[in-house]
Amino acid sequence: RTYRICTLPGDGIGPEIIAEAKKVLAAVGARHDVEFVCTDQLIGGAAIDATTEAGGPVSALPDTTLEAARASDAVLLAAVGGPKWTNTNAGAIRPEQGLLAIRKELGLYLNLRPVRMFRALVGASSLKPELLEGVDLLIVRELTGGLYFGAHEREWGVEGAGGNGARGEFARDTMEYSEYEVERVVRWACQAASRRRGRVCSVDKANVLETSRMWREVAHAVGAEFPEVTIEDMYVDNASMQLVANPAQFDVLVTENTFGDILSDEASMLTGSLGMLASASLGDGVALYEPSHGSAPDIAGRGIANPIAQVLSVELMLRYSLGMDEAADELSAAVTRVLDEGWRTVDIADELTAADRVLGTSAMGDKIVEALG
Numbered sequence: 001r002t003y004r005i006c007t008l009p010g011d012g013i014g015p016e017i018i019a020e021a022k023k024v025l026a027a028v029g030a031r032h033d034v035e036f037v038c039t040d041q042l043i044g045g046a047a048i049d050a051t052t053e054a055g056g057p058v059s060a061l062p063d064t065t066l067e068a069a070r071a072s073d074a075v076l077l078a079a080v081g082g083p084k085w086t087n088t089n090a091g092a093i094r095p096e097q098g099l100l101a102i103r104k105e106l107g108l109y110l111n112l113r114p115v116r117m118f119r120a121l122v123g124a125s126s127l128k129p130e131l132l133e134g135v136d137l138l139i140v141r142e143l144t145g146g147l148y149f150g151a152h153e154r155e156w157g158v159e160g161a162g163g164n165g166a167r168g169e170f171a172r173d174t175m176e177y178s179e180y181e182v183e184r185v186v187r188w189a190c191q192a193a194s195r196r197r198g199r200v201c202s203v204d205k206a207n208v209l210e211t212s213r214m215w216r217e218v219a220h221a222v223g224a225e226f227p228e229v230t231i232e233d234m235y236v237d238n239a240s241m242q243l244v245a246n247p248a249q250f251d252v253l254v255t256e257n258t259f260g261d262i263l264s265d266e267a268s269m270l271t272g273s274l275g276m277l278a279s280a281s282l283g284d285g286v287a288l289y290e291p292s293h294g295s296a297p298d299i300a301g302r303g304i305a306n307p308i309a310q311v312l313s314v315e316l317m318l319r320y321s322l323g324m325d326e327a328a329d330e331l332s333a334a335v336t337r338v339l340d341e342g343w344r345t346v347d348i349a350d351e352l353t354a355a356d357r358v359l360g361t362s363a364m365g366d367k368i369v370e371a372l373g
């Protein structure tokens with residue numbers, strides 16, 4: 001069968017790493033008798049330049065890109081942004097607007113951040129190796145509700161709840177969730193856990209917050225639909241501690257927007273390198289897969305960027321949009337094998353790495369394809 005993939009190279013190292021993702025996809029397709037038709041579309045600075053050249057309207061997300069994304073089976077994005085588009089006057093369109101717009105237009109309400117420790121890289125982390133052995137967790141973050149999307153207000157001359165009677169400026173952010181918003185995210189987390197190690201840790205602050213008390217009730221009601229999954233609750237302050245004290249205990253963590261923002265950044269530092277982390281944003285339709293890092297303008301065009309985060313975003317796409325779990329497992333095993341054999345890009349090389357094992361972007365892509373067999 002055929003899958004249509006909307007590829008968005010974007011800016012900086014984007015075109016270099018997405019080329020490797022396509023190489024890997026072609027190899028996966030050959031093994032599984034599937035054809036991936038990848039079509040490049042413009043986003044970010046590249047789109048700003050192209051639409052400017054065409055005489056406008058200037059856009060970081062042209063309609064043609066959005067239409068192609070909607071008509072595809074999945075969207076694979078590299079990264080956007082760079083110094084070229086930051087020093088312009090106020091009101092100028094910025095590359096990052098393209099990203100925000102596509103997330104919004106595709107209705108992506110859930111963000112996934114897998115954090116997996118590749119055993120070959122354990123020594124390169126600043127945390128104790130014995131803590132990192134076996135770390136393989138998935139953070140599921142609600143992305144369109146909660147504190148970030150409630151009312152944000154300022155008032156003058158009111159007395160705050162925690163005040164001492166003084167009247168002055170007052171600010172209020174509102175955390176709101178509907179049962180439905182919680183349900184769809186927790187259900188997704190339970191489904192993911194049932195294909196993993198069967199454990200969901202639902203993170204909240206139910207000792208203080210009403211939204212968290214509802215979150216907890218809904219989480220258990222949804223969890224009851226999945227007899228093969230165990231649901232455990234954890235307060236967010238404890239979870240942030242457990243993530244560094246004993247990260248291997250976690251399988252799937254599910255949480256609301258703000259907690260998820262903070263915990264996923266914390267967790268991403270467990271494994272060390274930005275060049276190794278992928279993420280996915282999902283909704284009810286087409287999903288978006290991307291590396292967690294940016295466009296790395298400092299190394300763009302030099303052929304030394306690490307393509308692994310982008311390749312791991314392909315793994316997520318195979319698993320969560322295309323239902324190709326076996327191919328996803330093979331791809332993850334191929335990356336593990338390449339690292340076990342000592343192959344590195346410069347960003348993940350250390351003093352123990354043999355000089356002849358340090359590869360450029362394209363050679364690393366070739367190694368992964370070779371390891372796929």
Ligand code: NAI
Pocket residue numbers: 013078079080081082083096099274275290292293294295296297298299304305306307309347
């Ligand atoms: P960055 O993630 O692009 O780079 C941070 C550092 O990590 C740099 O030294 C870079 O060389 C290195 N790095 C990143 N990815 C790498 C890879 N695959 N291989 C080897 N080294 C890698 O973050 P920075 O420098 O803060 O932002 C650069 C541009 O990217 C900015 O315009 C920013 O707005 C944009 N950005 C875009 C994102 C996206 O498209 N989702 C996310 C974050 C930043």
Ligand code: MG
Pocket residue numbers: 261262265
């Ligand atoms: Mg963040």
